[in-house]
């Protein structure tokens with residue numbers, strides 16, 4: 001294998017937290033049978049980890065260095081899940097194994113992996129056909145995950161929200177007057193009414209299937225990325241997350257046609273029980289609160305001058321208020 005150290009330099013970009021030297025990169029790549037490095041460029045998108053587009057003589061790959069919010073102990077779950085789903089035909093990145101058989105290794109003091117490059121672009125403007133394709137892909141992913149043996153509790157489900165709220169409540173008024181009080185009331189309601197364990201079907205969920213994690217080639221969905229919040233939880237909660245992430249228009253209006261298309265194409269792959277459907281409005285409230293709280297926390301704890309621009313928590317306040325006033329499934333385009 002020929003390495004080309006002069007051209008291997010990893011150029012950094014906005015959301016790359018860890019810079020990789022040529023020497024470290026070449027030592028790392030020598031552990032795989034991928035040929036020489038042609039280029040390595042930091043990817044500006046993404047918020048959690050450092051990602052590089054690495055092009056070698058055998059093609060493009062994504063090099064990910066896991067930063068502090070991704071727990072090392074969770075990595076075997078994430079990597080095993082991507083392998084499991086890909087084996088079942090779900091379009092997603094596949095971790096590469098080195099010459100020693102290992103996929104997970106160290107680079108610059110961080111856990112690091114190389115995964116296959118997924119072709120496609122995430123949709124900047126959401127059209128109804130995107131929502132239909134997403135519903136089908138999610139149903140397929142849930143079915144494919146049914147026999148995945150590993151488990152990972154969702155630490156950002158109802159039990160995780162109060163500690164996040166407690167960490168933010170004293171300064172929530174800086175973002176919106178009265179926000180802390182309103183969030184506390186919502187938290188009380190959700191804690192009291194959240195579905196008890198065993199009442200709804202559980203399995204592997206992606207838990208962050210936002211548009212920037214879903215790739216399309218033309219009108220065809222080509223794959224899903226960023227499995228680093230995936231966990232074992234109520235399956236229909238994944239749909240609740242996507243109702244919020246995909247079905248609101250930029251002006252804040254909820255688009256019931258998009259919701260109907262997403263839900264109906266999901267149900268063609270994996271039918272939903274009456275109990276799952278009935279739980280949807282409450283789960284959508286919970287999902288809105290979850291993203292509101294993580295965004296609020298990130299905004300209030302944003303280091304001055306940090307690369308990544310914090311996302312707006314109030315977008316999720318508006319979404320939460322929509323679901324609070326939903327009186328039936330008609331609001332989501334269902335009878």
Ligand SMILES: Nc1ncnc2c1ncn2[C@@H]1O[C@H](COP(=O)(O)OP(=O)(O)O)[C@@H](O)[C@H]1O
Nearest residue numbers: 043045046047048049051062093116117118226
């Ligand atoms: N397997 C992949 N194939 C192609 N592009 C990828 C792949 N994984 C990540 N990317 C690119 O990197 C960006 C950030 O990745 P993501 O996993 O969302 O990072 P983070 O976990 O830091 O949010 C994506 O928007 C995409 O452009």
Ligand SMILES: N[C@@H](CCOP(=O)(O)O)C(=O)O
Nearest residue numbers: 046047048208210291295311
């Ligand atoms: N989807 C979350 C933030 C996580 O970002 P990702 O780049 O890891 O998908 C939000 O919008 O709050």
